[in-house]
Amino acid sequence: MQVFYIPSAGANSPCLHAHLPAPHPPKMSTHNSIPKTITLPSGYEMPRVGYGVCLFRNCHPCSSFVFSPRPILTFLSSPQVYQIPSEACPILVVDALSFGYRHIDTATAYCNDVACAYAIEFVCTYGTPSLRNAIVPRSEIFFTTKIPPSLRGYDAALESIRNTVEENAGLEGYVDLYMIHAPYGGKENRLAVWRAMRDAWKKGWIRSLGVSNYS
Numbered sequence: 001m002q003v004f005y006i007p008s009a010g011a012n013s014p015c016l017h018a019h020l021p022a023p024h025p026p027k028m029s030t031h032n033s034i035p036k037t038i039t040l041p042s043g044y045e046m047p048r049v050g051y052g053v054c055l056f057r058n059c060h061p062c063s064s065f066v067f068s069p070r071p072i073l074t075f076l077s078s079p080q081v082y083q084i085p086s087e088a089c090p091i092l093v094v095d096a097l098s099f100g101y102r103h104i105d106t107a108t109a110y111c112n113d114v115a116c117a118y119a120i121e122f123v124c125t126y127g128t129p130s131l132r133n134a135i136v137p138r139s140e141i142f143f144t145t146k147i148p149p150s151l152r153g154y155d156a157a158l159e160s161i162r163n164t165v166e167e168n169a170g171l172e173g174y175v176d177l178y179m180i181h182a183p184y185g186g187k188e189n190r191l192a193v194w195r196a197m198r199d200a201w202k203k204g205w206i207r208s209l210g211v212s213n214y215s
Contacts, residue, residue: 121170
């Protein structure tokens with residue numbers, strides 16, 4: 001088991017940054033005609049620049065993430081993919097939020113949406129170490145996730161959405177943007193999944209709906 005302590009010493013703390021690829025601060029054009037957010041058809045604002053997390057294989061179940069009354073991130077290790085070890089995901093998301101990112105993009109199929117939600121809960125509770133422990137309200141964080149491509153049917157899709165919302169306290173009851181991950185399973189299945197997403201939207205679990213990888 002890996003235990004990471006998020007100290008209040010600031011951005012230069014070796015415990016926070018040792019051996020981890022720190023995310024670059026989000027860069028936006030300074031031209032006044034380019035806004036930092038885009039208004040979605042739902043009426044909600046989405047940051048144009050987001051922090052996407054890599055796909056980690058051999059993930060562990062949600063129960064491997066434990067929220068502690070002390071500022072500690074506790075979770076099990078997993079093999080790494082690309083350049084980032086999976087156990088670093090919550091640390092990196094906290095770091096990204098410290099650098100100013102306010103849009104986190106993940107997916108259930110990546111097996112790290114729980115880690116991202118955990119990181120959001122952390123900064124909403126304890127603050128961001130790189131910003132002198134400044135608390136970031138949930139309302140300022142835009143969380144995107146996606147329906148697993150392997151899911152088939154209305155019931156399975158609605159259950160997956162419900163689990164995402166109810167089992168991740170850091171999301172505070174809603175997902176900002178929920179998308180169909182990929183156009184698999186045929187037209188009938190896609191329509192069933194979309195109906196489930198619309199019903200989840202009516203329940204308040206989702207604020208905006210979308211699709212991914214359709215082109």
